[in-house]
Amino acid sequence: MAIVTGGESASCLTEEMKATISEEVGKALEASLPQFIDRLQTTLLSIMDDKMNKMSDRDTGKSKVCPYNKFMACKPPIYNGEVDPIVCQRWISDIEGVFERTHCDETDFMAYGTGQLRGQAKDWWDNLRKEHRIKATRMMMWEKFKTPPLRYYSPKAMINRIKEEFIQLRHSGESIEKITGILLDKLMFCTKLVQTEEHKIYYHYNMLSAEYREFITPSKYGHLTEIVNAAREREIELKKQIERGERRVFDINPSPAKKPKPNETPKKGIAKGGVPRCRICGKTHKGECYFKNKPCPTCGKVRHVVANCP
Known part of the structure; x- marks a missing residue:
């Protein structure tokens, strides 16, 4: 008969516990192993995708998507809803410039752009969202969005007035920089009237003073x-002549409110200095009129300028 001592009993119990623990750990590992492998695989795929995207962006020159804080750091312009075609068009043009500089993704144009609406413009946009439902406006693309505000804040009557002012624009004392800026602002709404560089040159020349x-x-x-x-160079030369005392200031900046002397009877068609006023362009100049054989961009006929077009 074998006698089991206390030490041997404890040793057998320890071995049994080790076997049990080992078996349970094995089962736990076996159960969690698929989940662990899935997580590991997902992590590895994510890292590989990031690497591939960075390589693709580097190869194609494509920039990262612009976050909102980067967009706002460029101080995009705000539109308050001025009923002015020029102000509205300039806002759209300026904010599109920010889109381009920040490499903003097209899917963010609407959210970022409409976020710059304030005052009446914000009220108008909120009302439009209710009419077309918020979900529909979220799916609206920027190109489609531009039409409603341009139409709403650019009444046809105001655009027609801009066209008339463009045709009748005359240089009367402003700097060349300022008068050219006014011309270009109005030019945006006269694309049908001015279709070529020759037409632009024609209108710029026609507005200049003698x-x-x-x-x-x-x-x-x-x-x-x-x-x-060329006009800027001439402007610099005129200023130098004034500094040298060869020309008076009012010669290049004539006062529109200048009144004739009480006993002076101005002759019709005769300007100061005896130079007759041209019947074609309506201005005073010597020699043959440049517009004599120049077709009018409006009607195509000669011997008159657009301002005198019948």
């Missing part, structure tokens, strides 16, 4: 920038 036009030949220039630079 002190500029007599030293500028429009046919020499092929681009609007060229005639603008």
